[in-house]
Amino acid sequence: MKRSIMCFLVFIFLLSCSSVFAENPLVVLDAKLEILSGQVKLTRVGSTKSDVISRSCQLYAGDLLETLKESKTVLTYTDGTTMRIKERTLVEVQPTSIRVFKGKTWYKFTKRGSEFRIETPSLVAGIRGTEFEVAVSSRKKTSVSVFEGAVIANSKVPGKGVLLTAGQAVSCDKNRTLSNKFNFNLEEMRADWSDKEWQSSAKTDINSIFINYLNFKNEFGENDPRTIEVKEALDKARSQEK
Numbered sequence: 189m190k191r192s193i194m195c196f197l198v199f200i201f202l203l204s205c206s207s208v209f210a211e212n213p214l215v216v217l218d219a220k221l222e223i224l225s226g227q228v229k230l231t232r233v234g235s236t237k238s239d240v241i242s243r244s245c246q247l248y249a250g251d252l253l254e255t256l257k258e259s260k261t262v263l264t265y266t267d268g269t270t271m272r273i274k275e276r277t278l279v280e281v282q283p284t285s286i287r288v289f290k291g292k293t294w295y296k297f298t299k300r301g302s303e304f305r306i307e308t309p310s311l312v313a314g315i316r317g318t319e320f321e322v323a324v325s326s327r328k329k330t331s332v333s334v335f336e337g338a339v340i341a342n343s344k345v346p347g348k349g350v351l352l353t354a355g356q357a358v359s360c361d362k363n364r365t366l367s368n369k370f371n372f373n374l375e376e377m378r379a380d381w382s383d384k385e386w387q388s389s390a391k392t393d394i395n396s397i398f399i400n401y402l403n404f405k406n407e408f409g410e411n412d413p414r415t416i417e418v419k420e421a422l423d424k425a426r427s428q429e430k
C-alpha cells in the first residue's frame with residue numbers, strides 16, 4: 189500500500205515538472221557567441237551549475253555569461269547588433285535586454301535599438317542608438333558613456349531620465365543617485381574598443397593556452413579532467429616551440 193502511494197506521488201511530481209517545462213520552454217537566443225581569447229563561465233538558465241567554455245555554443249534567454257581573467261568575447265545578434273565583453277564581466281542575456289552585474293561592455297546597435305535596454309544594479313539605459321559603453325564597478329557604481337547616437341539613462345529610483353549624446357556620460361552610485369551628465373575623452377575611450385583590438389585571430393599562442401589552463405585550474409582544480417586536458421595541450425604547444 190505504501191509503495192503504491194509512493195509511486196503515485198512520484199508520478200504526480202514528474203507530471204507537474206513536465207507541465208512547468210511545457211509552460212516555460214527554453215528560448216533560443218538569436219545571437220552568436222564568439223570567444224576571442226580566454227574562457228567564459230556559462231550558467232544555463234534555470235540551473236545553478238556552471239561550466240567553463242572556450243568555444244562558441246548555443247545560448248538561451250536567461251543564460252549567465254562571466255568572462256574570466258584575460259578573456260574577451262563578442263555577442264552578435266542576427267540583425268547585426270554587437271556586444272563586446274571585457275574580462276571579469278558578468279551579464280545575463282535576453283532577446284531584448286542585457287543585465288550587466290559587473291565589468292565593462294560595449295554596444296553597437298542597428299534596427300534593434302528602439303526596443304532594447306541595458307539594466308545594471310542601479311541604472312536602466314533605454315537605447316535610441318548606436319554606440320556606447322556600460323561599466324559597473326565592484327562597488328556597483330554604473331557609468332554610461334556614449335560614443336555615437338543617443339542613450340536615455342534612468343536611475344532605478346523613479347525620476348527624470350538623462351539624454352546622452354556623443355561625448356557625454358553619466359554615472360549612478362549604489363544608492364541609485366544619478367549624476368549630472370559630463371563630457372569625457374571620446375577618442376581615448378573609443379580606442380579601447382576599436383575593431384582592431386577585437387578582431388578574431390585564428391592563431392592560438394602558448395600564452396593563450398596558459399591562461400586557459402590557469403582559469404580551468406582555478407575553477408575546477410588541477411586534477412579535474414578538463415584541467416588535465418588543457419595542461420596536456422599546453423605541454424604539447426611548448427614542446428613544438430622548442
